[in-house]
Amino acid sequence: MHVIETAGLTRRFGDVTALDDLTIAVPPGITGLVGANGAGKSTLIRILLGLLPATSGSARVLGYDVASEGPTLRQFVGYMPEHDCLPGDVSATEFIAHMARVNGLPGDAARERTAETLRHVGLFEERYRDIRGYSTGMKQRVKLAQALVHDPRLLFLDEPTNGLDPAGRDDMLDLVRRTGHEFGISIVMASHLLGEIERVCDQVVVIDGGRLLRQGAIADFTAATGTLIVEVEGDPAALADALRAAGLRVEGDGRQLLLPFDGDHVLDRVRDACADLGLGLVRLERRRQALEDLFRPAPEALHAGS
Numbered sequence: 001m002h003v004i005e006t007a008g009l010t011r012r013f014g015d016v017t018a019l020d021d022l023t024i025a026v027p028p029g030i031t032g033l034v035g036a037n038g039a040g041k042s043t044l045i046r047i048l049l050g051l052l053p054a055t056s057g058s059a060r061v062l063g064y065d066v067a068s069e070g071p072t073l074r075q076f077v078g079y080m081p082e083h084d085c086l087p088g089d090v091s092a093t094e095f096i097a098h099m100a101r102v103n104g105l106p107g108d109a110a111r112e113r114t115a116e117t118l119r120h121v122g123l124f125e126e127r128y129r130d131i132r133g134y135s136t137g138m139k140q141r142v143k144l145a146q147a148l149v150h151d152p153r154l155l156f157l158d159e160p161t162n163g164l165d166p167a168g169r170d171d172m173l174d175l176v177r178r179t180g181h182e183f184g185i186s187i188v189m190a191s192h193l194l195g196e197i198e199r200v201c202d203q204v205v206v207i208d209g210g211r212l213l214r215q216g217a218i219a220d221f222t223a224a225t226g227t228l229i230v231e232v233e234g235d236p237a238a239l240a241d242a243l244r245a246a247g248l249r250v251e252g253d254g255r256q257l258l259l260p261f262d263g264d265h266v267l268d269r270v271r272d273a274c275a276d277l278g279l280g281l282v283r284l285e286r287r288r289q290a291l292e293d294l295f296r297p298a299p300e301a302l303h304a305g306s
């Protein structure tokens with residue numbers, strides 16, 4: 001069963017067509033919703049939550065019709081909005097427990113789920129401090145916690161790494177992946193950064209100007225190329241020499257050696273040479289096409305900020 005299905009979904013704001021005849025079917029798992037700023041990602045998420053009516057077309061989320069069954073479907077769905085939406089003068093515990101109660105959990109269950117959720121997002125130690133004093137990364141994690149506290153089956157994350165530095169970005173992406181896998185819930189993560197989507201998601205929906213550009217499994221877009229990447233512990237120069245002596249074409253790229261891959265015999269040669277030289281093999285795999293390559297030179301805007 002698909003977690004999301006839309007048919008001819010269209011939304012206009014005056015003269016602006018934010019979504020244009022969008023038909024998608026999203027299976028369970030972690031899905032990236034990719035598009036440049038203004039592509040229509042937030043509009044789509046708000047329609048799928050039943051918070052914004054479509055101009056025309058229809059959508060089902062977890063089997064519920066978004067137009068007529070919004071309140072029911074929102075019991076099973078969590079939402080992390082893009083912009084700051086947190087009160088400053090309460091602690092994370094107070095805020096998340098409040099959100100748990102708003103979502104219908106009784107007192108004891110609300111307290112238990114609050115502690116569990118704050119532990120999961122890595123805020124347990126800091127849970128009694130006012131949110132006002134939190135870093136951007138901690139605030140993002142509070143936003144994730146409020147989306148998770150009622151144990152949803154599907155989670156919408158709108159640009160969850162917004163405003164984070166590279167380390168904070170990595171932490172958030174790890175957390176998103178762990179959340180999907182450990183809790184076994186489906187996630188739709190909107191981002192304008194293809195690199196992020198590639199790291200975290202199983203599948204991708206790409207929209208541009210409110211229209212569907214591409215949809216499918218990440219693995220289908222990132223097919224293996226004809227280049228083999230080899231990394232060993234220590235200096236790879238001796239290995240490169242040995243492989244060249246065995247008649248292979250080898251290019252160096254810092255710590256990596258790159259070889260044309262034209263069959264499994266190349267793998268055997270590399271393993272044998274490493275064994276002969278007593279070198280530990282750290283990496284031996286075919287380079288995959290990057291998701292970003294698919295969109296080069298196509299929509300420039302998709303790369304903005306990446």
Ligand SMILES: Nc1ncnc2c1ncn2[C@@H]1O[C@H](COP(=O)(O)OP(=O)(O)OP(=O)(O)O)[C@@H](O)[C@H]1O
Pocket residue numbers: 013016017018035036037038039040041042043044082
């Ligand atoms: N309430 C609104 N009134 C008028 N225009 C709107 C409204 N909401 C969205 N739009 C327009 O619809 C288009 C899609 O916006 P949307 O916010 O969905 O894009 P997005 O892909 O989420 O981009 P961002 O990452 O910048 O939020 C934009 O042109 C935007 O200006």
